[in-house]
Amino acid sequence: xxxKKIEVYTEATPNPNTLxxxxxxxxxxxxxxxFPMASSAESCPLxxxxxxxxxxxxxxxxxxxxxxxxxEGMEWEEVSGMIKSLIKxxxxxxxxxxxxxxxxxxxxxxxxxxxxxxxxxxxxxxEYIRPAVEQDGGAINxxxxxxxxxxxxxxxxxxxxxSSTVTLKSGIENLLKRMVPxxxxxxxxxx
Numbered sequence: 001x002x003x004k005k006i007e008v009y010t011e012a013t014p015n016p017n018t019l020x021x022x023x024x025x026x027x028x029x030x031x032x033x034x035f036p037m038a039s040s041a042e043s044c045p046l047x048x049x050x051x052x053x054x055x056x057x058x059x060x061x062x063x064x065x066x067x068x069x070x071x072e073g074m075e076w077e078e079v080s081g082m083i084k085s086l087i088k089x090x091x092x093x094x095x096x097x098x099x100x101x102x103x104x105x106x107x108x109x110x111x112x113x114x115x116x117x118x119x120x121x122x123x124x125x126x127e128y129i130r131p132a133v134e135q136d137g138g139a140i141n142x143x144x145x146x147x148x149x150x151x152x153x154x155x156x157x158x159x160x161x162x163s164s165t166v167t168l169k170s171g172i173e174n175l176l177k178r179m180v181p182x183x184x185x186x187x188x189x190x191x
Contacts, residue, residue: 008088010080013137017057018069018156019076020137021087025064027097032062032139034155043099046090055079060139060156061097067137067156118145120180125152128179129172140172148184150176 011020035041036058038051047059050068058069068083070076122142133140138156145151152172173186 004092004094006088006091008084008091010076010084011137013067015069015137017072018067018137019080019083020065020067021084022065023087023091025091027064027066027091028061032060032155034139035059035061044097045095045099046087046097049086049090050083053079053082056083060137062134062139062156065134065137115145117180117182118142121145121150121176121183124176124179128175132171143189145183148182150183150186151189152186153189 007024009022011022013020033044035044035047035051038048041047041051041059044061047061050056050059050066055070055074056068057071060067060069066087070079125140125142129140133154138154141153141155143151143153169186173183176183176186
């Protein structure tokens with residue numbers, strides 16, 4: 001069996017305990033997958049292997065990247081090489097990433113019959129906000145819209161990030177309020 005060489009490089013995120021490992025291979029075809037603890041990773045052998053490192057606290061996958069959150073007190077310089085080698089070796093060997101089809105977490109696609117304002121919110125999330133959040137190693141998912149309040153879920157590097165509240169209020173909320181006048185506030189889970 002011939003192994004295909006792939007590239008894996010790292011990128012810092014706004015969360016100092018989270019590092020983004022980017023590959024030149026698609027890892028998740030649609031949406032994203034969040035593994036907040038080892039027990040949630042039964043369907044993904046690569047993520048189970050990542051959780052074998054004591055310092056790994058959370059793993060998030062989307063498109064062509066894996067975001068790993070480490071415990072405090074450990075420096076990235078000490079551990080990023082081990083994670084990078086594991087990811088690179090796993091993909092080059094052609095091992096399946098998932099035991100079964102995963103259910104993507106992205107739920108911002110418009111749904112037939114939903115209120116027009118919800119469709120507008122989802123379009124803004126998908127076209128303007130999601131790309132910026134993914135660039136930082138995270139994801140944003142629509143949860144609900146009730147009485148002017150948009151509820152979203154932040155994942156990946158956004159979860160537990162010191163600047164996520166500022167991002168939510170200054171960036172996401174302001175943009176949604178400007179583009180969808182019915183929005184009065186944005187609140188988030190996973191911050």
